[in-house]
Amino acid sequence: MDKEKYLPDFVLVPGIVFFDEELQPLDKEVYAIVYWLSKLNLRKAIPSNSFLAKVLNCNEQSVSNSLSRLEKRGHIKRIFYKDKRIIYPTRFVGFEDMKGSLFDEGFIKQLGGVHQMMKGGSSNDEHI
Numbered sequence: 209m210d211k212e213k214y215l216p217d218f219v220l221v222p223g224i225v226f227f228d229e230e231l232q233p234l235d236k237e238v239y240a241i242v243y244w245l246s247k248l249n250l251r252k253a254i255p256s257n258s259f260l261a262k263v264l265n266c267n268e269q270s271v272s273n274s275l276s277r278l279e280k281r282g283h284i285k286r287i288f289y290k291d292k293r294i295i296y297p298t299r300f301v302g303f304e305d306m307k308g309s310l311f312d313e314g315f316i317k318q319l320g321g322v323h324q325m326m327k328g329g330s331s332n333d334e335h336i
Contacts, residue, residue, distance in 0.1 A: 222299040238274040243297045253295045
């Protein structure tokens with residue numbers, strides 16, 4: 209398998225997953241690949257355990273164990289439909305995911321103000 213042809217330059221792992229002490233290192237790598245695949249396919253991924261094992265240079269049972277731990281910890285949701293397994297990451301990276309966390313609605317509005325100032329004005333500017 210020539211992985212360099214199709215793998216991304218980097219992968220993302222949300223902090224809540226990365227710092228989860230209940231997870232093994234491979235679990236975080238599995239999450240990273242599932243997350244990457246989900247971004248390519250409208251927030252869902254349909255990889256087989258054998259595909260994930262080949263990408264991560266491990267065996268299929270290790271992938272299966274990782275997926276079980278990730279689901280148990282609430283980081284993914286697996287749905288079995290017909291003959292396919294669909295994996296939905298439940299943790300996302302991006303501004304849309306910051307609402308209600310460290311970045312509340314006020315901060316998001318401030319970002320809008322910063323964006324407006326960069327464009328040459330602000331709703332807070334006084335016009336004389």
